[in-house]
Every structure is written in C-alpha cells, then in structure tokens.
Amino acid sequence: MIPIGFAIINFDIGLGPAEILEIFCPERHFILNDEPDLEYQLDDQVGYILRRVYQRHTGIFAKLMPQDLTPTRFAAMVKLLELGTLSQNELGRQTSMDIATIKGVVDRLKARNFVKSQRDPKDGRRQMISLTSEGRSVVENALPFAKNVTEKTIANLSPEERNQLVELLKKLC
Amino acid sequence: MIPIGFAIINFDIGLGPAEILEIFCPERHFILNDEPDLEYQLDDQVGYILRRVYQRHTGIFAKLMPQDLTPTRFAAMVKLLELGTLSQNELGRQTSMDIATIKGVVDRLKARNFVKSQRDPKDGRRQMISLTSEGRSVVENALPFAKNVTEKTIANLSPEERNQLVELLKKLC
DNA sequence: TACATATCATTTGCATGCTAATGATACCGA
DNA sequence: TCGGTATCATTAGCATGCAAATGATATGTA
Incomplete structure (x- = not known):
C-alpha cells in the first residue's frame, strides 16, 4: 500500500492519504483488506529529520569555524581543554567516538600540531x-x-523552544 | 577560562559555574577581568547532542533493519516506492543526499539488484x-x-513530547 | 609464577557525506 | 546555427563512523 495510489485519488477529491484512511476506516486504518496500515512518510520520521538537521548544522559549522576545525576535532580539543590529559580511549568516550574514529581525529590533530x-x-x-x-x-x-x-x-527557535529541544534530545541519548 | 577551575570551587561552596558567575557579575558574566565569558559546555550544545542522538538512532537502525538496509539505502528505496522512477539527481534531492553520496548509494543498491x-x-x-x-x-x-x-x-518520550520534538526539529532544516 | 581475562590501541574494510574538478548533454537567446 | 549557460553525472580526495580482527600490556587469581 503505497502513497502514490492515494495521490491519484487526491487529485480528484482533494483529500490526503490520512483523511482518506479516516473515511474508509477511522479505527483500524486499513482499506479493502486486512493488510496493516504501512503508510510511512519518510519526511516525518525522526531519524531522517535528525540526519537532515545534523547535515545543516555541520554545514554551518564548516562555514563559521576557523582553522579547518570539524565538529569532531573541535569536540576533542574542547574536552582536552576542560579535562586535561586523557588516554586516547578515554578521549573517545568523552566525545562519543569509537576507538577507530578517535584515532583518526587524533592523528589529524597531531599532524596539525594541535595535540601531542x-x-x-x-x-x-x-x-x-x-x-x-x-x-x-x-x-x-x-x-x-x-x-x-x-x-x-x-x-x-524561541528561547523556550531551544530549552525544550535540548531537553528532549538529551532524553534520546 | 575553563570549567575545571570552577569545579574545584564547586566542591567547597556547592555552586556550579553558572551560579558563581552570577554572584561575581550577574550582568556581564565575567570574573576578575574583561575577558568575555567563554564558558562552553560541549554536552549542552545542540550540534553535539544531535550527533549523539543520530548515532544512537543509526545503531538501532542497524540492529533492527533486515537486508543490510542502512538509513540512506532505505530512504532512497522508500522515495522510489513513493514517487516511482526518478533521475539520480532528483532522487538525491528527495533524500537529502548530494550527488556524490547518492551515486554511491545507488551503486550499492544496484549491486544488490534492489534498483536498476x-x-x-x-x-x-x-x-x-x-x-x-x-x-x-x-x-x-x-x-x-x-x-x-x-x-x-x-x-x-511521551506522545506529546514526540510531536514537540518532530515539530522543533522540522524548524531546523 | 602462570593463566585467564580485561583493557588499550592499531589496522582493515565498508559506508556515509562533503568539495572540487571534469565532461557530457540540454536549452535558450542572439 | 552558434555560443553561453545550466543541468546531470562521474571521479578523486578527505573526513567521519562502525564492526571485526589482531596484538600488546595489565590485572587478578589459582
């Protein structure tokens, strides 16, 4: 059961897939058979939206940060500034990078003489x-x-919305 | 001006960095000199939290999805299911992937005979x-x-929180 | 001491994700 | 028709990000 089928109807009667489902069966959300409603709007899925928002964020980051600092490089350096000397594994844990990723980040920071x-x-x-x-x-x-x-x-976002967002996101990690 | 300095004080008087700043100068947020307050808690920055939340999400995705479907592969296939045949560029736009990324995704889907x-x-x-x-x-x-x-x-998240989160995230992309 | 176990780090392979350079094809106005 | 511009696609290079295999070093216990 795919959206395109509804879109054609939509042309004729001016209703979206959700409304049509409601008309046909407001309780169980199925049409014509017992197949469960698998309507799936990619653009409403939190994972897909998260990817897009983070994409936009990294674009802003790349545009505004000096010294070719990427999110991960900067995160590592901030944690070192805050916590001092750390083992490579511990630095990875502090910055949510696995051991393979943090090694690459550290190697590139060493090449720039930002860490030793x-x-x-x-x-x-x-x-x-x-x-x-x-x-x-x-x-x-x-x-x-x-x-x-x-x-x-x-x-x-408004100030209240900013707090809301951060609080909600923190519940998800 | 790094957090660890405040953390030591914090042990003694039971106040966090923000409260201490308020005591010293509730208006301008500086201490002892005119250096601007550069207190920066990585764990509270929305970009860093976004990366971590998306990381957790992709972990869930990898664990639960069949057929080695990754978020990008699945996104491309869902859009093709919904919209039918698309040019490679258009598919990339529909799934928020640049031309280089979507090419790789399409190549791997072709290798599995999922798309042609x-x-x-x-x-x-x-x-x-x-x-x-x-x-x-x-x-x-x-x-x-x-x-x-x-x-x-x-x-x-509660149902209300889920709606809040999606609405807030949608404002950011 | 000797062995099992745990931790730390390295390496390889695969998959995003971006920029920049390149080439092919369409299209549009002079 | 010609030439400039735009679009589509490919490729190369760099940077995350993860899993799995490997090896080195510590540690705890028999």
Whole structure:
C-alpha cells in the first residue's frame, strides 16, 4: 500500500492519504483488506529529520569555524581543554567516538600540531593525549565561533523552544 | 577560562559555574577581568547532542533493519516506492543526499539488484533510477521494521513530547 | 609464577557525506 | 546555427563512523 495510489485519488477529491484512511476506516486504518496500515512518510520520521538537521548544522559549522576545525576535532580539543590529559580511549568516550574514529581525529590533530601524545609510563598500553600550547590557543580562540554555530543552528527557535529541544534530545541519548 | 577551575570551587561552596558567575557579575558574566565569558559546555550544545542522538538512532537502525538496509539505502528505496522512477539527481534531492553520496548509494543498491538504472531516451544526461521487483518487495517488507526503528528511537518520550520534538526539529532544516 | 581475562590501541574494510574538478548533454537567446 | 549557460553525472580526495580482527600490556587469581 503505497502513497502514490492515494495521490491519484487526491487529485480528484482533494483529500490526503490520512483523511482518506479516516473515511474508509477511522479505527483500524486499513482499506479493502486486512493488510496493516504501512503508510510511512519518510519526511516525518525522526531519524531522517535528525540526519537532515545534523547535515545543516555541520554545514554551518564548516562555514563559521576557523582553522579547518570539524565538529569532531573541535569536540576533542574542547574536552582536552576542560579535562586535561586523557588516554586516547578515554578521549573517545568523552566525545562519543569509537576507538577507530578517535584515532583518526587524533592523528589529524597531531599532524596539525594541535595535540601531542606520549605513552603512559605507568601503563604501557595507554597513549596519553594533550593539547599543545598552539592547540590550546586555537581552541580558546575558537570558542566564540562555536557559540555562534550553536546560535545559528537554532536561530529559528524561541528561547523556550531551544530549552525544550535540548531537553528532549538529551532524553534520546 | 575553563570549567575545571570552577569545579574545584564547586566542591567547597556547592555552586556550579553558572551560579558563581552570577554572584561575581550577574550582568556581564565575567570574573576578575574583561575577558568575555567563554564558558562552553560541549554536552549542552545542540550540534553535539544531535550527533549523539543520530548515532544512537543509526545503531538501532542497524540492529533492527533486515537486508543490510542502512538509513540512506532505505530512504532512497522508500522515495522510489513513493514517487516511482526518478533521475539520480532528483532522487538525491528527495533524500537529502548530494550527488556524490547518492551515486554511491545507488551503486550499492544496484549491486544488490534492489534498483536498476537506464539512460533517459529524452535526455541523455539523466540516469533514471527505479526499483526492481525484488527491491519493491524488500522495501515493502522493511516498512514495519522501519516504523519499529522510529518507535525505539523515541521510546523515552511521551506522545506529546514526540510531536514537540518532530515539530522543533522540522524548524531546523 | 602462570593463566585467564580485561583493557588499550592499531589496522582493515565498508559506508556515509562533503568539495572540487571534469565532461557530457540540454536549452535558450542572439 | 552558434555560443553561453545550466543541468546531470562521474571521479578523486578527505573526513567521519562502525564492526571485526589482531596484538600488546595489565590485572587478578589459582
């Protein structure tokens, strides 16, 4: 049961799929047989919308942030600024990146001399990651831009709506 | 000006960074000098939260969907089911994927024989993409699973909260 | 001490997602 | 018809993001 079938009817009687379903069977939402209503509007699915919103956000981020800072690079540097030296795994946990992803991010930050790493002398498994002085300066200077990115991302929302959104999203992770 | 400095104070007097800033200067939010307040909590930034929520969602998606369907593959197939044959570019626009991304998705769907493509005889530039009969069957069978993915993603929210969230997110893309 | 288990890190492979460069085809106005 | 412009598609390069396999190091216990 696919939307296009309804769209044709829609041309004739000026009703959308949902309304037509209501007319045919307001309780169970089926037509002509017992097939369950599988009407599925991609554009209303939270996952699809989340992808699109995050896409727009990363576009804003790329446009406004200095120093080629990406969301993940910046996140790692902010956490290092806040928490100091961290093992690579711990840095990944703090920034919601798995070990493969955080390794790539750290490698690229090292290539730019924004972070440095050294083995933990007390635990030979650990790579301890910390900001270089250049990295500290870069991330401190980037903070106001990052605030601006957040502002631009939610510019269409009122202050109450902004709080609502963040509270709702926090319940989903 | 980094949070850890406040955290130490916090131990002693039981106040968070925001409250301490209020005490020192409720108007301009600075302490001891004219440096603007750059307090920046990564975990409260909407972009960072969006990434984490979408991450969790894709995890649910991967766990529940059949046929190795990913969010983008499924999105493309749903749009083809709904709208019929589309040019590759148009399919990308309908699913919020740029031309490079949609090409990869289409290539992988073709490799699985879920979609087929042929040049538009009326416009030699266009690759017209459509579902194969196998692809149609796969996506129709996948729809209830996709509904379940959405349900699991927002399981922590009440019905009103779900509507709120979707409405707020739609304002951001 | 020796072994099992856990943790940390690396690597490979696959899948998005973007930009930029390139080439082919349509279309439109002079 | 010609030439400029627009659209469609391909390709290359870089950056996430995940799963799985591998290896090195710690740790706890028999």
